Amino acid sequence: MATPTPENDLTRDPAVDDDLDAGLDELLDQTLGRDETPPYLADRIVEATLPELRRATPAGPVLARIGPALKIGLRVAAVVAIGAVVTLALINAPSNESVDTIADGGEQVAPVPEIDEPQGPSLAEALAPLDRLDAALAETTPRQEALDAELDLLAMRVELASVDRSWNDAESLLDASLTAMELEQADGLSSLTF
Amino acid sequence: MARTPPARLAPDSGTDLAATVRSAVGGDEAAWAALVHAYTPRVFRLLRRRCGDAELAEELTQVTFVKLVQTFHDPEKAATYREQGRFEPWLFRVATNALRDEMRRRGRHATPMDTTPGAGSGESASAFAAAEARMAQDAADRHDPSNRLLAGERRADLAEALGQLSDAEREVLTYRHAAGLSFAQIAETLDQPIGTVLARSHRAVKKLKALLNADPSPRAAG
Numbered sequence: 001m002a003t004p005t006p007e008n009d010l011t012r013d014p015a016v017d018d019d020l021d022a023g024l025d026e027l028l029d030q031t032l033g034r035d036e037t038p039p040y041l042a043d044r045i046v047e048a049t050l051p052e053l054r055r056a057t058p059a060g061p062v063l064a065r066i067g068p069a070l071k072i073g074l075r076v077a078a079v080v081a082i083g084a085v086v087t088l089a090l091i092n093a094p095s096n097e098s099v100d101t102i103a104d105g106g107e108q109v110a111p112v113p114e115i116d117e118p119q120g121p122s123l124a125e126a127l128a129p130l131d132r133l134d135a136a137l138a139e140t141t142p143r144q145e146a147l148d149a150e151l152d153l154l155a156m157r158v159e160l161a162s163v164d165r166s167w168n169d170a171e172s173l174l175d176a177s178l179t180a181m182e183l184e185q186a187d188g189l190s191s192l193t194f
Numbered sequence: 195m196a197r198t199p200p201a202r203l204a205p206d207s208g209t210d211l212a213a214t215v216r217s218a219v220g221g222d223e224a225a226w227a228a229l230v231h232a233y234t235p236r237v238f239r240l241l242r243r244r245c246g247d248a249e250l251a252e253e254l255t256q257v258t259f260v261k262l263v264q265t266f267h268d269p270e271k272a273a274t275y276r277e278q279g280r281f282e283p284w285l286f287r288v289a290t291n292a293l294r295d296e297m298r299r300r301g302r303h304a305t306p307m308d309t310t311p312g313a314g315s316g317e318s319a320s321a322f323a324a325a326e327a328r329m330a331q332d333a334a335d336r337h338d339p340s341n342r343l344l345a346g347e348r349r350a351d352l353a354e355a356l357g358q359l360s361d362a363e364r365e366v367l368t369y370r371h372a373a374g375l376s377f378a379q380i381a382e383t384l385d386q387p388i389g390t391v392l393a394r395s396h397r398a399v400k401k402l403k404a405l406l407n408a409d410p411s412p413r414a415a416g
Binding site for chain 2: 024027028042050056
């Protein structure tokens with residue numbers, strides 16, 4: 001009989017089997033199912049349709065025609081190219097250092113400020129009490145004692161400036177203080193020396 | 195021309211068919227050749243029986259496979275036929291549509307495809323019976339010389355009886371015995387309810403038996 005297919009679940013449906021006996025079934029197969037196919041028809045169809053098959057699936061046949069050695073070479077080249085790209089990306093990537101801390105052997109430590117970078121309260125704020133003390137001494141103590149006290153204050157100012165590590169400010173402050181003292185010397189206190 | 199036999203596909207192996215269709219859709223030329231070799235005889239037989247013209251059937255068989263491979267461009271369609279195992283109904287529907295289009299193009303009634311009740315009577319039925327008898331005789335001449343006369347007569351009788359059926363009834367038998375489709379596949383191919391297909395087959399077989407039993411040689415009476 002004609003070739004059944006796997007989905008042929010109803011081929012022998014009882015409703016039909018009651019009527020279709022084996023003899024008639026075979027006769028129908030012989031009558032309807034035995035026309036001979038023209039010679040090489042399938043081969044001619046394959047030849048005619050292969051170009052269309054290649055167009056429909058362009059990647060498959062192309063890869064199939066590439067030899068195994070070339071395929072391996074292509075894969076190796078692809079791996080090398082990927083590795084090179086990853087390496088370059090790592091080299092050119094920006095540092096992961098944060099603004100607040102730096103990595104030092106895996107242990108995070110506080111950042112070292114730059115020499116001119118301001119830190120803590122400003123120098124003017126730190127020197128304000130000394131300025132007030134300076135004014136108080138000038139009003140309440142004799143002149144020589146006042147000069148000694150002002151020298152001590154000057155040393156404290158210089159020390160504050162050095163802690164601040166802002167050498168430019170410190171030098172300016174020192175210059176200003178020296179200028180003030182010279183003015184006072186010129187004002188009649190000749191015994192004061194540095 | 196020297197031809198190398200391609201890998202053969204067992205049409206009754208669902209697993210092989212699914213794998214082969216998958217490979218063919220993916221561009222495997224050997225798988226495609228196996229599909230063509232497996233289904234060309236069935237497609238040709240169906241078209242030959244439906245149009246009664248061997249040359250036209252050959253041409254339409256080629257057209258069917260060209261249309262088949264062209265659908266591989268459509269990934270959605272290809273996936274449907276590959277995954278859902280509906281390759282055969284789809285293939286024979288393509289063949290049926292190719293025949294219908296050709297008949298329409300030629301500007302004549304597609305008599306074999308006329309599924310209206312009663313289409314088997316009159317001139318078209320006579321022409322079909324004559325063609326069936328001629329094909330049956332050809333087949334008898336090619337097979338088993340010792341029983342050639344007897345087998346040929348039996349087939350010719352059956353061909354005469356087939357000519358008395360409506361085209362809808364004859365259509366179901368042709369898809370069943372020439373194309374080798376199940377009733378479920380016939381229903382899907384023709385886009386008809388399975389109950390309709392079964393009922394037509396039932397009526398066709400009853401009519402055939404009645405015709406063959408009533409007159410052992412309807413040809414002589416005709």
